[in-house]
Amino acid sequence: MTDDTDGPSRDGAPTDSSERVLLEFEHVDKYFGETHVLKDVSLDVDDGEVCVVVGPSGSGKSTLLRCANRLEEIQNGEIRLDGRSISDPDADINRLRQRIGMVFQSFNLFPHKTALENVTLAPRKVRGIPEAKARQRAEELLADVGLLDQADSYPNQLSGGQQQRVAIARALAMDPKVMLFDEVTSALDPELVGEVLEVMRELAADGMTMMVVTHEMGFAREVGDRIVLMDEGRIVETGDPESFFERPETDRGEQFLSKIL
Amino acid sequence: MADSYSGASPEANAAADGFFDDQTLKYLGVGLSGLFALGIVLLLLYILTSQVNYGLIPTILPQFIRAYGLVLGIVVTSSVLSVTSGIFVGLARVSKTAITSGISAAYVQFFRGTPLLFQIFVVYFGIPTLWPGTFPISDWGIPTAIIALTLNHAAYVGEAVRGGIGAVHEGQMEAARSLGMGYVQAMREVVIPQAWRNALAAVGNDQIILVKDTSLLTVIAVPELIQQFRSVNSATFDPWTPLVLVAIAYLSITIPMGRLVEYLEARSDWGGDSR
Numbered sequence: 001m002t003d004d005t006d007g008p009s010r011d012g013a014p015t016d017s018s019e020r021v022l023l024e025f026e027h028v029d030k031y032f033g034e035t036h037v038l039k040d041v042s043l044d045v046d047d048g049e050v051c052v053v054v055g056p057s058g059s060g061k062s063t064l065l066r067c068a069n070r071l072e073e074i075q076n077g078e079i080r081l082d083g084r085s086i087s088d089p090d091a092d093i094n095r096l097r098q099r100i101g102m103v104f105q106s107f108n109l110f111p112h113k114t115a116l117e118n119v120t121l122a123p124r125k126v127r128g129i130p131e132a133k134a135r136q137r138a139e140e141l142l143a144d145v146g147l148l149d150q151a152d153s154y155p156n157q158l159s160g161g162q163q164q165r166v167a168i169a170r171a172l173a174m175d176p177k178v179m180l181f182d183e184v185t186s187a188l189d190p191e192l193v194g195e196v197l198e199v200m201r202e203l204a205a206d207g208m209t210m211m212v213v214t215h216e217m218g219f220a221r222e223v224g225d226r227i228v229l230m231d232e233g234r235i236v237e238t239g240d241p242e243s244f245f246e247r248p249e250t251d252r253g254e255q256f257l258s259k260i261l
Numbered sequence: 262m263a264d265s266y267s268g269a270s271p272e273a274n275a276a277a278d279g280f281f282d283d284q285t286l287k288y289l290g291v292g293l294s295g296l297f298a299l300g301i302v303l304l305l306l307y308i309l310t311s312q313v314n315y316g317l318i319p320t321i322l323p324q325f326i327r328a329y330g331l332v333l334g335i336v337v338t339s340s341v342l343s344v345t346s347g348i349f350v351g352l353a354r355v356s357k358t359a360i361t362s363g364i365s366a367a368y369v370q371f372f373r374g375t376p377l378l379f380q381i382f383v384v385y386f387g388i389p390t391l392w393p394g395t396f397p398i399s400d401w402g403i404p405t406a407i408i409a410l411t412l413n414h415a416a417y418v419g420e421a422v423r424g425g426i427g428a429v430h431e432g433q434m435e436a437a438r439s440l441g442m443g444y445v446q447a448m449r450e451v452v453i454p455q456a457w458r459n460a461l462a463a464v465g466n467d468q469i470i471l472v473k474d475t476s477l478l479t480v481i482a483v484p485e486l487i488q489q490f491r492s493v494n495s496a497t498f499d500p501w502t503p504l505v506l507v508a509i510a511y512l513s514i515t516i517p518m519g520r521l522v523e524y525l526e527a528r529s530d531w532g533g534d535s536r
Contacts, residue, residue: 110436
């Protein structure tokens with residue numbers, strides 16, 4: 001696919017960022033058994049930044065994302081959100097995770113709950129927000145993702161794109177400081193990809209800090225403030241979208257782009 | 262392109278199988294099952310018209326009704342207890358704590374691995390002898406029934422629940438945890454409701470078996486339904502009259518239970534079963 005057509009290629013500089021670091025990866029090492037999947041990875045995601053992680057499959061980009069809310073444990077290094085350690089075994093992970101929204105490739109909506117209940121569940125049960133208030137907020141969020149009319153539908157009555165938009169609303173309901181997107185369009189039929197990307201585009205425009213693992217290069221280029229290329233467990237190149245896509249600094253970057261563009 | 266698949270003719274199938282085509286097979290099936298059903302119906306009619314002594318029924322009905330009430334009481338009690346404790350057995354089986362999962366695995370191995378009749382004997386004959394002095398409970402038969410049925414069926418329910426939990430996609434737990442829920446909360450709110458739906462058919466099946474397992478209690482002289490058959494049969498030498506009553510009694514419990522399970526499954530359909 002060669003769609004570098006959508007979106008104006010704008011200057012890669014973050015517009016409204018105060019340059020404050022929100023999410024920090026510091027010399028992170030991760031092993032699956034003997035396999036070394038993240039090798040000394042360091043990365044800062046600034047407040048308000050959209051950081052897009054790209055790379056071939058098996059490069060460790062999804063694992064890096066999953067480490068950011070400790071769905072995977074790391075063996076070395078540290079990961080911090082707003083200065084507070086996530087990787088520390090004593091960290092109050094349930095509390096920290098409320099600040100980190102996560103959207104999955106396979107949606108993972110709760111099938112026994114309606115769209116609305118999916119969005120209200122965590123605010124009610126984790127935060128103890130009263131039902132009526134949680135409901136009101138959920139309706140706002142569902143309206144934001146264009147699905148207020150589907151509030152009472154169950155996940156398997158929704159299309160993949162609709163499910164993924166509900167999943168985004170569900171994550172946003174906890175008022176996270178950062179949103180993690182793990183290949184959220186990869187399981188969708190091609191014609192449903194656009195509606196999900198549109199929601200993400202709006203979210204980015206609202207100033208949400210986002211870390212996005214994706215194969216959608218058009219989206220990466222248009223919405224990303226920074227592109228991070230990973231390969232074999234390492235970050236091989238970072239740069240603003242324009243320079244990354246036009247003039248990659250490394251041979252690996254050039255090679256990667258030549259395969260996908 | 263021609264639709265080379267949907268257009269396949271019966272002749273083509275016959276040629277492929279070399280034996281029956283689909284149509285012949287269908288008629289054969291209808292014929293055989295019809296013949297079987299006819300045989301059963303005729304046998305039943307014959308029994309009901311020539312073998313059952315209707316004059317005997319008013320005499321023996323009271324003792325069957327008492328037995329029916331007793332069986333119902335034992336079933337309801339052991340059902341509630343075995344499903345409740347079975348859920349905990351199932352949760353313990355999936356525990357990441359080795360001691361918990363080990364103990365529950367051993368529990369299941371033992372109670373699934375030995376006959377229920379043996380377990381009834383252990384409780385009925387074994388337990389009272391362990392008591393220093395005289396065993397305080399004089400009528401030990403019914404408590405034995407409830408204890409043995411509960412322990413035995415909790416093991417089966419536990420396995421059904423474990424299977425139900427295993428069938429819940431692991432992404433569900435991840436999604437719940439990523440929203441800030443703790444393990445217990447995620448299990449309660451997200452995993453168990455889905456696991457319960459998955460386990461429902463197996464649990465229902467087991468509970469129907471529990472109803473029929475009450476018939477074993479005849480060996481420790483609990484006055485249940487089979488016990489009534491034996492007493493009537495040995496007094497009158499009439500097998501069919503009490504047998505028919507026994508059949509009606511069991512089916513009047515097990516058929517509604519099957520319906521209940523179907524209802525519960527339909528209720529947790531969650532907008533279609535295309536999951």
